[in-house]
Amino acid sequence: MDFTYRTFAIAAAVTLAAGSVAAQDAYAPSKITAFVAAGAGGGTDNFARTVQPMLEERLGTNVTIVNLPAASGAIAHQRTATAAPDGQSIEFASSTLITSRAAGQNPIGLDMLTPVARMQSDVLMLVVNPEKYESFEAFLAAAEANPGTLIIGGTHAASVDRMAFLGLNEAAGLDLSFIPYDNEGAASANLLSGNIDGMFNEISAIQGYMESGEMIPVLALADARLEAYPDIPTTMENGWDLTFGNERGIFINAKTPPETIGAIEAVFEDIFNSEPYQAYAARTFLDVRPGWLGSEEYRAELEKNLAFFEDLLADN
Template sequence: MSDRNTFLAFGMAGVLAAGTLAASATMAAEDNFPDGNITFLVAAGAGGGTDNFARTIQPLLEERLDTTVNVINLPTASGAIAHQRTASGKADGRTLDFASSTLVTSLAAGQNPTGLDQLTPVARMQSDVMALVVNPDKYEDLEAFMEHAREQPGDTVIGGTAAASPDKMAFLAFQDATGLDLSFVPYDQEGSTAANVLSGNIDGMFNEISSITGYTESGKMKPILFFAEQPLEGFSEVPTTVGQGWDLTNGNERGVFVSAKTSPELVNRLESALHEIYQSDQYQQYAERVHLDYRDGWMGSDAYQQKLQQDLKQYRTLLKQQ
């Protein structure tokens, strides 16, 4: 055999071997997932609800996938940088974006360039109930509030946190459903909104139920309407939107996203890991502690995907009408 043939033969063998190796490497990527550290990009600042959510998941996922999870907060531009970095990053399922409904509201307002087609939702894990909250010295119940709003159009001032937020969407949807003429004042921080309701400087606010239980229990604030299908536990006397005949149930949701290029197998893998976590005692205890147990938070990848699309469409319409 000539040298050249030998060379060719070895060459062929080499190519074949490399091919098999490459193939087995892709197989291994899914078998040995995650095969490296995982990064959580939190689309919010440290210490808030979304951050606490991610940091609760962190040790639970580390335990289940036998890996190390790093948490990075990217609060800039309402988290738009976190979405962008997730979407454009490697599709190896090792970069997870932890986001709230602000992802969709900022998308609807045109402030988030990363569309829903660039991110795949892995799961929704929290569904916080939106509430209309008033100072009980001002309004006794929803009826009194509505009556005042009807009699003096434009004079009723409602606060909320941030200008393109779930609070604002709740306000727009409520105004749309009731036909009332109300004013909205966006505050930078939830605390400022609450202070203005407590002092009676504004008439009420839209806020998630989880963060107002301290006020409602002390009687300084009163929820007069919940965006929910049925009355909430412990608040049987407070009417719900659906009970009033308004089809509004959106609150603030929190979920996990990966780049849209990620293979369905990896998404499934992550989804089932998160589902296990969701059902674990540790997670449920946390949900109870932070009052996120008024309704089931879990929603799988496909269902959440559809819901996000619907929400986006609704929010865009609401913003156009305002």
């Protein structure tokens, strides 16, 4: 590395660090209430509880987590949207925020909640029991030969996995059926017992089943084969423009001043880039594709997906 480039790199690093410190100084809440639009123990809750001590350390304050899973997280969205716009109430939420909005089950839209940052973009997979189907080709052949017979399981009618089911049906011209279950565990149990033919789930949620060989992913909703899973075909290579996944991020009352939102975004970007967070992401397979999006980019992604889900539901 030559002297000029090295000097520039050091200066850039110092500027970035100084910006992070300045942002944290600008955002100094006396306390934070973090609403989680999901129940305890799931992916969104684990995300929030992993970030909690990192946030407390950087801001020198207490962060209280409140799980509000009722009504597909709509209660959490409402509490966040009506909280004082002072940066002391934030929300951890997943793509259910917009799938439930598209389905008419969530009255809180992006006019009332502002995205602060996206930190996870979990890849959705079509998962099957290998005793029933050894590959996506086998699953697809059975679906085409037996229209209306194959069943996909999922968590609820407004879930991101149901959107994946509807998207695959439409894009591939299939006639699959869908059964909603109260929770992911029930769907998994029915897949293992052979009562259903497949389910859409996230990479991070099926590692144990993959390692035991009880379930195998046969199709990834992705634009290119994943480096970590090069043998799994993708929707895009089949000509189907279905690449959304289960995204998780942070939201806040839309009336919060822009400078406060920017300061909070900077704190979470610092957390995202830290070694402890990246180690957690690697350990839970949440680094398979890039997760970080800032506030404006995340809003654009949410608006695009919301329009897609609304169109998908209108056709079904």
